[in-house]
Amino acid sequence: EIVLTQSPDFQSVTPKEKVTITCRASQSVGSSLHWYQQKPDQSPKLLIKYASQSISGVPSRFSGSGSGTDFTLTINSLEAEDAAAYYCHQSSSLPWTFGQGTKVEIK
Amino acid sequence: EVQLVESGGGLVQPGGSLRLSCAASGFTFSNYAMSWVRQAPGKGLEWVSAISGSGGSTYYADSAKGRFTISRDNSRNTLYLQMNSLRVEDTAFYYCAKHYYGAPGDAFDIWGQGTKVTVSS
Numbered sequence: 001e002i003v004l005t006q007s008p009d010f011q012s013v014t015p016k017e018k019v020t021i022t023c024r025a026s027q028s029v030g031s032s033l034h035w036y037q038q039k040p041d042q043s044p045k046l047l048i049k050y051a052s053q054s055i056s057g058v059p060s061r062f063s064g065s066g067s068g069t070d071f072t073l074t075i076n077s078l079e080a081e082d083a084a085a086y087y088c089h090q091s092s093s094l095p096w097t098f099g100q101g102t103k104v105e106i107k
Numbered sequence: 108e109v110q111l112v113e114s115g116g117g118l119v120q121p122g123g124s125l126r127l128s129c130a131a132s133g134f135t136f137s138n139y140a141m142s143w144v145r146q147a148p149g150k151g152l153e154w155v156s157a158i159s160g161s162g163g164s165t166y167y168a169d170s171a172k173g174r175f176t177i178s179r180d181n182s183r184n185t186l187y188l189q190m191n192s193l194r195v196e197d198t199a200f201y202y203c204a205k206h207y208y209g210a211p212g213d214a215f216d217i218w219g220q221g222t223k224v225t226v227s228s
Binding site: 034036043046055085087089095096097098099100101 | 152214219
């Protein structure tokens with residue numbers, strides 16, 4: 001099973017600050033790495049697919065990069081509405097797995 | 108509008124059974140693989156099971172193998188998860204999710220609102 005380890009687990013950030021969340025895979029997943037945002041009491045929402053591909057309707061301040069085992073989700077100029085948990089997910093190898101999540105809090 | 112609506116959750120005793128349903132609308136259901144993903148209270152996301160668009164191929168996490176069965180009825184645009192021999196640790200919100208390009212290994216672009224399963228005596 002591929003283990004995805006996100007860092008940090010928690011981040012408290014002021015509005016307009018840049019946020020970087022990393023996801024490290026225990027073995028290569030190529031570019032089959034996706035990012036989701038989950039706000040309290042809501043379902044997850046797809047932010048980035050296949051490491052860096054944008055999703056229609058997702059604000060351009062969200063971007064992804066990486067390949068192989070190391071990936072990054074970047075939120076440029078954080079907004080108050082971005083307070084949420086963020087998860088990475090690999091679809092390269094069964095069983096498909098998620099990272100443990102990163103909670104972003106607005107100061 | 109593309110939509111997924113789950114139902115069938117509830118309170119069940121350990122060892123009991125439940126069948127979850129996920130009604131899909133707004134897209135050609137049979138063209139897309141679908142998954143079930145769960146989230147225990149206060150915890151992260153765990154993929155549970157997936158099924159190909161035709162229903163001919165199914166995939167399970169180890170935690171679900173031998174106890175859960177995923178199926179679909181493309182004529183009814185509905186996905187199912189039959190859960191048997193339920194354990195306390197199966198307590199979670201269960202989400203159905205549509206695969207982005209339709210392939211089994213894929214991003215999940217549409218999620219339902221979830222249905223709550225509580226396993227307790």
